[in-house]
Amino acid sequence: MTGTDTLARPATARADGELPYPVRQFTPAHADLKNGAGVPASLASEHYVEALARVVYVWGHPLVNTVGRTSTWELMEGHGPGMAMGLFPGCPKNWMGYVDDYLPAQQRKVVTPNNDTIYGACFADLGEEPVVIQTPQDVPEGHYWTIQIVDAFTTVTHQLGSASRTPAGKFLWVGPEWHGETPQGFVEVLRSPTNIGVAMARSFASRTPEGKARARAVLNQMGALPLSADKPGRHQFDCEASARNKVYPEGLNAAILAADPDLLRNRPVHGETFWDDLERALDANPLVGPDDAPMAAQARTLIDLRKADQRWKALLDRAALTADAELYEGARYDQVGVDAGNGWQRQENGGAWKTDWYGRALAAVIYIYVNDYHEAIYFIRGTDAKGELLQGRYRYTMRFEKDQLPPVDRTTGGFWSLTMYDRDYFMTPSSPNARHNIGTVNLDADELKFGEDGSLTLVLSRDEPEDAEGKANWLPAPDDQFALLLRTYVPTEPLLNGSYKLPEVKRSG
Incomplete structure (x- = not known):
């Protein structure tokens, strides 16, 4: 703009x-x-x-x-980038804070976090001064990363990353009253229509130690800082140091939150x-x-x-x-969005809201700061094939026919992931098989079992399946009502034009 x-x-x-x-x-x-x-x-x-x-x-x-959400500025002031309340990326104004692993499943502050990437977050006041955004230089082939930039209304204004083949370098993020040319040493000026903006960094992480180390290595090259703190050359960030820097408001600590995670359930x-x-x-x-x-x-x-x-x-x-x-x-998963086939729903303009104020507000309630839909399409549902609410006490299956897994662009790091959430859109605090989602990361680890005909059947239930294939393909559900979100990062044309359909979620027991 x-x-x-x-x-x-x-x-x-x-x-x-x-x-x-x-x-x-x-x-x-x-x-x-x-x-x-x-x-x-x-x-x-x-x-x-x-x-x-x-x-x-x-x-x-x-x-x-x-x-x-900029209240974290006050909490983190004087502490530097870290983990606000020990749970999620926190930062002083115009800096980026990080976690160094998936967000903890026990937290009850951030709804619908993914369980696929490691995050960084910067809440900026561009009216105070511009912010320097740095993109990574040394990225393994096929590794997914993005820096999503939104305005104060959550509309995506810029989407940097592997999907758009963004070059390594520094970008100057400026507010609506900034005037000037691209400074020397910067790739581009990124203009925001509002003073307040958010930059969310994501780096894909598999569940192996090597995969998480790779994700951190890429994330440590990605960051944001005030222009006044910039210096010639590239910056090196440290997501692990940020994760160790856990900052709590007065009267709150890790032990108190562990005993009662719902203390942070504040709309x-x-x-x-x-x-x-x-x-x-x-x-x-x-x-x-x-x-x-x-x-x-x-x-x-x-x-x-x-x-x-x-x-x-x-x-x-x-x-x-x-x-x-x-x-x-x-704003419930059984209501939001339009029909995307076989009982799934989606918001077709995710992140690119324009004057769709209603859709934007719905998204702010159930999964705020979604990427632009060209970057990631989010399929949601809260009902089974018969239109009944999903309940953990029942057994459900999703059967992908041979060669019919979600078509994402793996060459630029694309992946798909089905995440299980409880009725309030948080992950279950614990999982019997350590899974909160299932998808590409499990395929890459050769954890899933395909049928003799090449199909893949996922099992969603509270109770562990008894058969070997069911055990391998099991995504545990909570005891009560649950909801599903299937993310497709770097969607290809069949996903974008709607010709690809996800399979139904059928109750089988």
Whole structure:
């Protein structure tokens, strides 16, 4: 994006303190006409404001969600990159923090993490200064890596990585008010339509010591740091040192979290505080891209209206509470997305949301910061072939016919992975066979058993199968309701155009 893709800040209150015209117009000129003649105009205003408020909540949910996650800046300040709360990548502002292994299955903070890559994460304030993004130089042939960059609304603005054959080097990530040319020594300037942005690094890791060492070696060449901290030449990062640097807020430690992981189950967006949180988020991002600018203006009008009168405040607060409850209750794997064949669903525009504010909000609830769909397609489901909710006490099978495994581009590191989640979209804390997902990594390790006809049948259940093939192909399920997410990284054309269909999930016992 270029600097011309953002719109100017809207007008605020006049110098004499009078509210802006868009706010004042919601009060009818003669609402007190006798015989109730002014009531229809008042009701029209109220109904319009209420409807608009519900849409603004959906539009603004991902923004509030992202800005709320920058609270780790304060936690990590003075500690350097590390693991916030000992669980996930944390960083001071404009730096990247890392883990050095899969995210722990026991954690109850980050929903739907993958169990295929090792992560790095940078939450940036590009309004403060640009950020240097470094891509890896020494990457084994066929190894998957990516640095996904999103704006404050979770829309993917840049997707660097093996799939796009991004060259090694430094990129300058800048905000909407930065002006200049590509500095010497940088490959390119990456423009963000918002001040707040997120860069997520991923490096594929098999489950062997050698595979994880390879993933770390690539991840250690990938990173982000403030421009003021840059120096000539390449930087060497250290994901293992970052993982050892576990930082906890006062009153919390590893032992307390181990005893009660649910302490961190705190929703990132709350209807009760939405309007105040949205105002802070917009203040941090006074400029937004063209797909969000019209709604940002509407949001600011409602924020001013809420301050103008207690009656409007009550109406807007109620609208936010209602929209909040409905979004969280409706954003379920058995509901989100459209039919992708054989009972699976997908969001066809994942990561490339444009003005699909509703789809973007749904994604922010169930799997925030999904990659651009050209990079990875996410297939989800919460029901079996008969439309019944998936339950761990039953046995289900997925049968891939010969040569019908998900078609990903292995030459650029592509892989597929079926991950098991509980009803709240976390991994089960423990697994009897140490599996939380199944896919390419198991194929590469020669762990799966194919039928005599070349088919592959996966078994999904709480109870371990008794037969040898079932044991080899078993993905353990929790006792209760569960959900499935099948990731296809570097999808090929049959996945992109929808002609490839995943097999059904059939209850067999």
